Every structure is written in C-alpha cells, then in structure tokens.
Amino acid sequence: MGFKPLKPSVKPPTPKPKSAGTSKSRLVDAQRYILTIKNKFRNHSPEKYHEFLNIFKDFSMERIGTDTVTARVKILFRGYPDLLDGFNKYMPRSMKIII
Numbered sequence: 001m002g003f004k005p006l007k008p009s010v011k012p013p014t015p016k017p018k019s020a021g022t023s024k025s026r027l028v029d030a031q032r033y034i035l036t037i038k039n040k041f042r043n044h045s046p047e048k049y050h051e052f053l054n055i056f057k058d059f060s061m062e063r064i065g066t067d068t069v070t071a072r073v074k075i076l077f078r079g080y081p082d083l084l085d086g087f088n089k090y091m092p093r094s095m096k097i098i099i
Helices: 020-041 046-060 066-076 081-088
Strands: none
Touching: 020 046, 020 081, 046 066, 066 081
C-alpha cells in the first residue's frame, strides 16, 4: 500500500521580482554620485576622494557601522552641501545628515 503525495489545490503566490530597471538605475545614480565626488576633488584634494572610498571599504568589510560612516562623511564633506545631499539619497531616513 503506497501513499500518493497530495497536490496543493492552490499554488502559493510567487513573490514579484524587484524591477531590474529600478535597481539598475539606482546603481547608475550611485556611480554618477561617486564620479561627481571624484571630479570635485580631482585637482585640489584627491585625498578626500580616496578617503571617501576608504570609508566605504571599511563599511563593506564590516570594520565600521552606519553611524561611523555618517559621522566620517559629514566631516569629510563639510562645506560641500551638494555632496552631503547626494549622500543622503542613499541613506535611510534615520541616518541622513542634516545640512
């Protein structure tokens, strides 16, 4: 006597995939923002651009948390409200830098 597996009468809903266009456009925006930083400091303060990259390298390696990222970026971009505004676009509301 064998048992037959029951087939579900209703299929569970399948989650809708996130729009590839949305994540791709967000990536393109982030790349533009990084290029803006690079161009801003290219001639007079290239170390600021490298420091920005190091902040996110430390973050991605989990050496620092979001609080530290925010604090360091706020100091690094003091006097550059356009860069701070751009940074805020990628941060959750609770972590935004007040300009």
